[in-house]
Amino acid sequence: MGMMVAARRIGSAADAVRYEFGFEDRFDRVLSINPTTLEAQVEDGDFNTAASAIAAKIVNAWRSSGGFPMRIVFAS
Template sequence: MGMMVTARRVEATAGEVRYEFGLDDKFDRILTIDPSTLDAHVEDGDFDSAAGSITAKIVKTWRSSGEFPTRMLFAS
């Protein structure tokens, strides 16, 4: 069974980048990434496979472009 995780950036400051994300276009969770360390955590404390997958894709895009994307999609 596949998984589709979508994310949209809702805030970007010098200290954190916040995304709403979820499965199948349900933006029901919050992901926060520290731009200086790339440490990530989710507001609900459950850093599951959906959170890990979308975080990895966001960080990979940041590493290649130097900017955090406004939207991101992970599908498997």
Template structure:
């Protein structure tokens, strides 16, 4: 069985960026990424496979584009 995780940027400051994300386009979770350290803080405290997948896609886009993307999609 596959997994699809989507994320969309909801805010960005000079220090951090926040994304809503969830399985199957249900944006029911929020995570914050510290821009200096890349420390990831899911609002619900669960750093699970879904959170890891969306952060991985965000970081890949950031490396390629030099900025945090407006949205990402992970599908397996």
């Protein structure tokens, strides 16, 4: 069974880039990525498969373009 996780950027500061994310446009969780260390964490503390997948996709996009994307989708 596949998985589709969507995310949209909701904030950017010196210490964190924040995204709302969830399954199929249900943005019900928040992910923060430290732009210096690229360490990711979720507000609810449950760093599960969906959080890991979308965090990796965001970091890979940052590595490719040099900037954090406004929106991104992970699909498997």
